[in-house]
Amino acid sequence: MINTSSGMDLLEVKGLTVKVEGKTILNDLTFTLKEGASHILFGPNGSGKTTLISTLMGLPGYEVVSGQILFQGIDITNKGVDERAKLGIIVSFQNPPEITGVKLGDLLKLCLGKSSTDEFSPEEMAQVVAFNLTAFLNRDVNLGFSGGERKRSEILQLIFLKPKLLLLDEPDSGVDVESLRMISTEIQKYIEETGSSALIITHKGDIMEKIKATYGCILLKGQFHCFREPMRIYEDIKAMGYEECVACRIRTSEGWKK
């Protein structure tokens, strides 16, 4: 999100204003996401973080009033959810829906581009085992899954989809310590191996123990503040709270794309 890196821009957002149910949630946002880097997005509840990720994914209900979203130079502002997914943008949901009768195993196969009658390859099956989801393959997607089980299922789907840009909405909320360690290790491994990028919403710093994030920023009342190293932002938030960030105007102008 800052322009100190020599990396290429994967995603470019220009003057993005977004309304949800008639109310402006994001106000004139301009930023870039770098290729091959992880970006951490902090911010209090209601600041617009989920709105930003949902807008990038193109989910219904998020009205782009003005601005432009470019992914690898392609204008995707008006593209549908499935088109963006095919281009390589994949989101993991904070609260994914339950789908009656649709088996997790079949959904994972679809993510791999297989049909439900195909089998998993030994490598794919090894990943299912690593994610501790073997017993869930024949269960309805998310039905009766615990918080950790949902997150593991979301992240495995995401990895099977081989995205270029991972949008992770609070991958660390409602997760047990062990699951968190496992999924953050797997996310980091995927990012390193594929050179893909990530935008991660979090309230906590634990996830950064495994995920090596270069860039961080805070979203407050629909606007960005404080573009800098995520661990330092996290320490500041812990020490001073979000309101101090609003007051800290100097940092606000620090890292915008020139």
Add this chain to the structure above:
Amino acid sequence: MSKENDLTKIPHEILQEAQKAGLELEEKNRSGTFMHLNQQTVTSKVNELYESKLELMDIKAALKKYPWLEEYRWKLVSKDKDEYTKRVAEDFSGGYFMRILKGAEIAFPLQSCLLITQRNLEQRVHNIIIAEEDSKAHIITSCLQHSTVPNASHLGISEIYVKKGAMLNFTMIHQWSENTLVRPRSGAQIEDNATFVSNYVCMRPVRDVQMYPVAYCKGKDSRVSFNSILYGHKNSLLDTGSKAVLTGEGSKAEMVSRAIAREGSKMIVRGMIEGHTPDCKGHLECKGLIMDNESFMQSIPELIATKKGVEITHEAAVGKISEKEITYLMTRRLSREQAVSLIIRGFMDVGILGLPDALNKEIKTIVDSSAAAD
């Protein structure tokens, strides 16, 4: 045992249609096969491996051979119930008698197929199944009308006895046509520690089906489970449901139905559980999807309790496919159409039928191919 086997009487294309409705022509994975074409039983045979475990014959032959069978006839369904039972009581062309012998466990399902190829035919059959003590079996019965036959009706009486400790899983697949009037009338009696699972799958358009099978859980710890997958399309009229009467100590009933209405179909999905003994239990779940403004869906769950201690519940929901689910699947690179189709196929989940793996796969293929055909 009388054996008949003459598949040559059946036109090739209807055998192909029957295959799509679950009939396995090679009979490798079946313990026995029964076929009734129009007004005649054309096949009735038991796989050699199972000859000492079960009997399968035309009901008329069975009534001649076993005079005691009269004790089982018209006992669970009343002759005077309605105009259709009266007509079958007057005259009928046959039907199957299946008897799973005491203690026998039948790994492969028994199959039966009732076919109509004659125009303006009123097919009338009477079936009796006896699952003797501690036996275990699966039955798959497919009913179909040749799609080129303009008009026909099917009246079928079925009486099913599940004796002490027995387990019977009965799956009926209807593949009628847009011109068929269908009036099955069924009753089942379940004894001590016995389990009866009755599954109903209706995927093809049908002019008019009305059925309301009743299970009498008389035995101690007897169990019944009714599951149905109903796909109403092309102006189908389906008025279906089931009823469980719990009188046995600790008896249990479960009902699960999944119904989809589209293209001007009218569907009434009923369910009734009557608890007449303390500590009986029952649950009824009915989920419906209505896909357009031309269709109609009504869910009628009913619970009756006459004793203290009865515990029966129901949940019913009728609505549209959730946008959130569609969007979720689209984020996994499915198009909207693919997402809707996956949700519909999932909704008609054959997993609710409690079938063994191999049979589950077969029925899933039937359901998926019908749902995908639109």
